[in-house]
Amino acid sequence: MNFKDICSQRYSVRSFKSTPVEDEKIAQILEMVKQAPTARNNQPYEILYAKTPEGIQKLTAGRDSFFGAPLVFVICSIDEKRWHNRQSGREFTLQDIGIIATTLMYASSEVGLGSVYVCAFDPIKTKEALNLEGLTPECMMVVGYPAEDATPSQMHFNRRNVEEFAREIK
Numbered sequence: 342m343n344f345k346d347i348c349s350q351r352y353s354v355r356s357f358k359s360t361p362v363e364d365e366k367i368a369q370i371l372e373m374v375k376q377a378p379t380a381r382n383n384q385p386y387e388i389l390y391a392k393t394p395e396g397i398q399k400l401t402a403g404r405d406s407f408f409g410a411p412l413v414f415v416i417c418s419i420d421e422k423r424w425h426n427r428q429s430g431r432e433f434t435l436q437d438i439g440i441i442a443t444t445l446m447y448a449s450s451e452v453g454l455g456s457v458y459v460c461a462f463d464p465i466k467t468k469e470a471l472n473l474e475g476l477t478p479e480c481m482m483v484v485g486y487p488a489e490d491a492t493p494s495q496m497h498f499n500r501r502n503v504e505e506f507a508r509e510i511k
């Protein structure tokens with residue numbers, strides 16, 4: 342699939358087959374993520390993933406349901422790599438994390454998997470359950486083969502037209 346098709350066909354999958362995701366596909370996804378840009382090439386992230394029922398069970402400390410998915414990525418920021426732009430005072434870590442998560446999401450599509458980006462979880466409970474030091478769980482990407490009954494939610498079809506969100510600077 343080319344990128345245009347991936348963008349038009351991707352939707353948030355909230356029902357997965359229990360079929361495990363092949364290790365080779367996990368490796369391919371992570372290789373694609375490795376190429377993603379970050380501010381000042383700071384790479385302020387670590388990615389943990391659970392691919393066994395035991396691993397996924399640990400993540401239920403922070404969230405009840407993973408939609409039956411066999412694979413969950415937890416994208417963490419590295420606390421000591423947070424930095425502020427001197428000019429604006431703004432911190433870029435969350436932008437970097439968003440880029441990493443989005444790349445992971447589209448990389449999953451590229452290898453034939455469905456995904457849903459998840460921020461509704463308790464980062465403190467997740468951090469405790471995983472014994473993380475110096476890392477903050479920022480978001481999760483729930484990944485797997487879509488179940489037969491998987492369909493896009495109504496939200497998927499609610500998009501503004503380009504002319505409603507983009508305008509030329511003249």
Ligand SMILES: Cc1cc2nc3c(=O)[nH]c(=O)nc-3n(C[C@H](O)[C@H](O)[C@H](O)COP(=O)(O)O)c2cc1C
Binds near residue numbers: 457458459461493497
């Ligand atoms: C930053 C972010 C956080 C999200 N958090 C959740 C979440 O916690 N649970 C969930 O079911 N979907 C979550 N989503 C998915 C959005 O609801 C979904 O992308 C949006 O409704 C558009 O639908 P679509 O992805 O099917 O096109 C999140 C998406 C983004 C980008």
